[in-house]
Amino acid sequence: MATLNLLAVFFTAIFLSMPLFAAPYACISNQLNDTVSVIDTGSRRVVHTVQVSGKPAGIAIRTDGKMCYISTPEAHGFAVLDTQQAKITQTVKVSDGALGIALSPDNRLIFVADWYNNTVAVLNSQSFELLNTIAVGQSPSGLAISPDNHWLYVANRLDNSVSKINLRDFTVSKTTTVGEHPFGITLDSTGTRLYVANVKSDDVTVLTTSTMQTLATVKVNMLPYASALALNDSRLFVTNQDDSSVSVIDTVSLKEFALIPVGDKPEGISTHPDDRHVYVANWFDNNVSVIDAKTLRVIDTIKTGEGSRAFGQFIATH
Numbered sequence: 001m002a003t004l005n006l007l008a009v010f011f012t013a014i015f016l017s018m019p020l021f022a023a024p025y026a027c028i029s030n031q032l033n034d035t036v037s038v039i040d041t042g043s044r045r046v047v048h049t050v051q052v053s054g055k056p057a058g059i060a061i062r063t064d065g066k067m068c069y070i071s072t073p074e075a076h077g078f079a080v081l082d083t084q085q086a087k088i089t090q091t092v093k094v095s096d097g098a099l100g101i102a103l104s105p106d107n108r109l110i111f112v113a114d115w116y117n118n119t120v121a122v123l124n125s126q127s128f129e130l131l132n133t134i135a136v137g138q139s140p141s142g143l144a145i146s147p148d149n150h151w152l153y154v155a156n157r158l159d160n161s162v163s164k165i166n167l168r169d170f171t172v173s174k175t176t177t178v179g180e181h182p183f184g185i186t187l188d189s190t191g192t193r194l195y196v197a198n199v200k201s202d203d204v205t206v207l208t209t210s211t212m213q214t215l216a217t218v219k220v221n222m223l224p225y226a227s228a229l230a231l232n233d234s235r236l237f238v239t240n241q242d243d244s245s246v247s248v249i250d251t252v253s254l255k256e257f258a259l260i261p262v263g264d265k266p267e268g269i270s271t272h273p274d275d276r277h278v279y280v281a282n283w284f285d286n287n288v289s290v291i292d293a294k295t296l297r298v299i300d301t302i303k304t305g306e307g308s309r310a311f312g313q314f315i316a317t318h
Helices: 002-017
Strands: 025-030 035-040 045-051 058-061 067-072 077-082 087-093 098-103 109-114 119-124 130-135 140-145 151-156 161-166 171-177 182-187 193-198 203-208 213-219 224-230 235-240 245-250 255-261 266-271 277-282 287-292 297-303
Touching (some): 025 058, 025 266, 025 277, 045 087, 045 297, 077 098, 077 109, 098 140, 098 151, 109 140, 119 140, 130 171, 140 193, 151 182, 161 182, 182 224, 193 224, 193 235, 213 255, 224 277, 245 266
Parallel strands (some): 140 182, 224 266
Antiparallel strands (some): 025 035, 035 045, 058 067, 067 077, 077 087, 098 109, 109 119, 119 130, 140 151, 151 161, 161 171, 193 203, 203 213, 287 297
């Protein structure tokens, strides 16, 4: 009995010394009621609702999920949300039309696209010091950074183009014409292929990043807004704002092969780090649909706040 008790104490000590791994948070900007819903992706329920003034729109999140950066267009910058404490720790003024926001994969740089001034601001993620301002095309929106932190890609909505920026010297390397009114952009895990959702032409432009040449143009449904990859980059999920659906594209054949009904006016979309579950923010229904990328079915619907937008990467990658 004494031996058993000693063993119990031993294994309890080991268990208590082990790190506890929680499911990552998803941060959903609710633009119409100035809040952010923090979803525990383990329980798939909202665990915190945090007030964020300035009409929160864009989302970027640290790879470890501890900090979330939220663009606030009417406050001309962004807010920093500590997801563990569920409170805003900093607000930063950047520019007139802050919308698209992204964080470099090494968590060192924050990029903010200015819709009105046609620029992208580059800030230090610790000090929030402005390091550079890069001139791009008209109405920059979606942003994506290569896995090696070398390249930044920017969708220029009113110019119908995408800019490729060298982050070694913050210069535009190339600008390529895509479909009409590009908005959300998604880079694959290798950084070799870029998917551009073109709102007005109802299609997705597929670019080879090395040359910025068009590999294919894939027709989807009405007003595609943003996209996310799942299942080892084999499937691309695209939100179609005007028909309450998500198009599914096979990334080998580059053809749409499925259409999934979701909530009304789907906008932001991100994939869980399990690479299987895809979260979709529905603007008009004030909720989030969770899609199983294997079965292509909605397996859960999570009530959030008014005007759920969540434009950008809103789930931690680890």
